[in-house]
Amino acid sequence: MVVTDNPQTPQEKVPFDLPAYLQQRQSQIEAALDRAIPIAYPEKIYEAMRYSLLAGGKRLRPILCLATCELAGGTTEMAIPTACALEMIHTMSLIHDDLPAMDNDDYRRGMLTNHKVYGEDIAILAGDGLLAYAFEYVAAKTKNVPAQRVLQVISRLGRAVGAAGLVGGQVVDLESEGKADVSIDTLNFIHNHKTAALLEACVACGAILAGAPEADLQRLTRYAQNIGLAFQIVDDILDITATQEELGKTAGKDLQAQKATYPSIWGLEESQRQARQLVQAAIAELDSFGEKALPLQAIAEFITSRTH
Amino acid sequence: MVVTDNPQTPQEKVPFDLPAYLQQRQSQIEAALDRAIPIAYPEKIYEAMRYSLLAGGKRLRPILCLATCELAGGTTEMAIPTACALEMIHTMSLIHDDLPAMDNDDYRRGMLTNHKVYGEDIAILAGDGLLAYAFEYVAAKTKNVPAQRVLQVISRLGRAVGAAGLVGGQVVDLESEGKADVSIDTLNFIHNHKTAALLEACVACGAILAGAPEADLQRLTRYAQNIGLAFQIVDDILDITATQEELGKTAGKDLQAQKATYPSIWGLEESQRQARQLVQAAIAELDSFGEKALPLQAIAEFITSRTH
Numbered sequence: 001m002v003v004t005d006n007p008q009t010p011q012e013k014v015p016f017d018l019p020a021y022l023q024q025r026q027s028q029i030e031a032a033l034d035r036a037i038p039i040a041y042p043e044k045i046y047e048a049m050r051y052s053l054l055a056g057g058k059r060l061r062p063i064l065c066l067a068t069c070e071l072a073g074g075t076t077e078m079a080i081p082t083a084c085a086l087e088m089i090h091t092m093s094l095i096h097d098d099l100p101a102m103d104n105d106d107y108r109r110g111m112l113t114n115h116k117v118y119g120e121d122i123a124i125l126a127g128d129g130l131l132a133y134a135f136e137y138v139a140a141k142t143k144n145v146p147a148q149r150v151l152q153v154i155s156r157l158g159r160a161v162g163a164a165g166l167v168g169g170q171v172v173d174l175e176s177e178g179k180a181d182v183s184i185d186t187l188n189f190i191h192n193h194k195t196a197a198l199l200e201a202c203v204a205c206g207a208i209l210a211g212a213p214e215a216d217l218q219r220l221t222r223y224a225q226n227i228g229l230a231f232q233i234v235d236d237i238l239d240i241t242a243t244q245e246e247l248g249k250t251a252g253k254d255l256q257a258q259k260a261t262y263p264s265i266w267g268l269e270e271s272q273r274q275a276r277q278l279v280q281a282a283i284a285e286l287d288s289f290g291e292k293a294l295p296l297q298a299i300a301e302f303i304t305s306r307t308h
Numbered sequence: 309m310v311v312t313d314n315p316q317t318p319q320e321k322v323p324f325d326l327p328a329y330l331q332q333r334q335s336q337i338e339a340a341l342d343r344a345i346p347i348a349y350p351e352k353i354y355e356a357m358r359y360s361l362l363a364g365g366k367r368l369r370p371i372l373c374l375a376t377c378e379l380a381g382g383t384t385e386m387a388i389p390t391a392c393a394l395e396m397i398h399t400m401s402l403i404h405d406d407l408p409a410m411d412n413d414d415y416r417r418g419m420l421t422n423h424k425v426y427g428e429d430i431a432i433l434a435g436d437g438l439l440a441y442a443f444e445y446v447a448a449k450t451k452n453v454p455a456q457r458v459l460q461v462i463s464r465l466g467r468a469v470g471a472a473g474l475v476g477g478q479v480v481d482l483e484s485e486g487k488a489d490v491s492i493d494t495l496n497f498i499h500n501h502k503t504a505a506l507l508e509a510c511v512a513c514g515a516i517l518a519g520a521p522e523a524d525l526q527r528l529t530r531y532a533q534n535i536g537l538a539f540q541i542v543d544d545i546l547d548i549t550a551t552q553e554e555l556g557k558t559a560g561k562d563l564q565a566q567k568a569t570y571p572s573i574w575g576l577e578e579s580q581r582q583a584r585q586l587v588q589a590a591i592a593e594l595d596s597f598g599e600k601a602l603p604l605q606a607i608a609e610f611i612t613s614r615t616h
Contacts (some may be wrong), residue, residue, distance in 0.1 A: 045476060101427070151458055154447040166537055
């Protein structure tokens with residue numbers, strides 16, 4: 001008789017093919033984003049919005065939203081407008097962050113930044129247009145979801161992008177630039193707001209659309225907060241260890257800008273350890289969901305293993 | 309108004325004190341805006357948002373929203389979050405339009421523009437923060453209105469500010485600058501999108517919140533489109549005839565910038581005639597509402613008679 005220490009349940013044996021899952025979802029989201037913004041007069045602004053929105057990227061945010069909605073018993077159809085809106089909001093924040101008055105970046109995802117192609121004026125307006133459209137899109141296009149839930153989603157999205165979210169994080173980031181004595185609290189504030197807030201909104205909105213009970217919403221929110229911070233730590237690590245080609249954006253930029261990062265405070269090794277720990281804590285929040293949580297679990301693991 | 313031929317009904321004789329009405333509403337809105345955005349960490353962004361949001365102004369947009377909601381049988385309480393959101397959106401568009409990459413204005417409402425006080429980076433983010441907060445505020449704070457109506461309002465707000473509204477109008481405005489041969493169609497497009505679209509949203513949202521029937525919504529929308537264009541024609545006229553002190557912003561700026569305006573195409577007199585005609589057409593749309601429409605009627609008349 002063969003005795004194993006800790007026999008796996010059949011549930012745990014189900015192989016989960018993350019690359020195939022991500023690719024399928026990515027195609028679905030690309031197609032939805034492409035349909036979401038058709039070109040009209042004045043063409044230039046629609047082209048500028050589409051240029052950055054359809055510039056590739058992992059589509060991690062919309063994928064998280066769809067995956068959580070399904071985990072909580074909803075359908076991808078219920079969540080696709082919100083998933084698209086999340087990518088519009090994320091894209092808007094990238095366009096505005098790249099502006100000369102902000103981080104002054106020339107490249108993003110291996111392409112010229114929006115203002116390098118369309119000019120600063122159009123880039124500002126393309127961001128504004130994407131942000132406004134994100135809310136319109138959720139309000140007008142969400143189907144088969146009670147209106148009260150859609151309002152909750154809009155409220156969450158607004159909070160995630162405004163002064164209590166992305167915008168607030170970017171303000172503290174700008175204030176901290178070039179400062180040698182940025183504390184770990186300040187760094188955490190920046191990334192909890194610049195990165196984790198929107199990732200949290202992705203997961204929370206997916207759960208809300210599906211009508212998840214409050215306890216599940218809380219668990220999933222903690223999952224998202226943990227992967228959000230892990231994601232940023234890994235980003236900081238990659239800025240040091242990856243090449244420009246791998247990143248598709250200027251590498252070593254944080255060092256050049258004397259920007260406080262997790263590796264600059266903790267060192268590389270400790271940063272890696274912290275990221276792994278956060279991912280483990282994130283996955284622990286998924287325990288009660290069983291097999292349904294496989295996509296979210298695999299996405300959490302993917303975050304620390306990614307190389308770009 | 310000539311009273312001899314067509315004696316007024318008692319309804320029409322009710323004296324309407326517009327200045328008192330505007331002042332009462334203005335105070336109500338100022339107080340609501342002040343409460344809407346308390347200062348938190350990072351203080352700078354909240355201060356920047358408040359600096360422009362609380363910089364005075366006629367508060368015409370929120371007043372139109374409240375007045376239409378009441379006209380259609382709703383209460384001001386139902387409409388106050390949307391009214392505040394409309395002013396946040398309007399303020400955001402002013403902050404971004406004033407940026408060096410856009411119209412490069414140093415003064416607005418007699419005060420330094422946002423970026424002259426807080427810097428370009430914070431001004432861009434203050435606009436983003438106000439825009440995001442506008443949607444959050446409507447979604448989270450609207451009370452005693454069916455959720456489906458609130459979603460309709462959010463959808464309208466998004467359309468009014470995005471590429472199909474304010475943003476699209478500003479793009480064509482920027483493209484037309486310095487061009488000698490701007491057609492009246494292009495000029496109408498600019499102002500239908502830069503000015504009329506948001507005024508239309510104010511009125512439409514007020515009506516939707518109150519649950520106005522479709523026919524009334526159509527009438528009120530046409531009222532708003534007419535006063536929107538009249539408003540812009542008068543703005544163009546005032547840029548020529550008013551002093552800087554009266555305007556609170558740089559006077560004669562359109563001429564200096566060789567900007568196409570209604571007076572530059574039609575001349576001053578014809579522009580004044582067109583504005584009056586639009587206001588008459590607007591007021592005609594209010595006929596079926598009787599006495600309840602007195603505030604909207606007086607506001608329409610006020611638009612052509614204002615001197616700043």
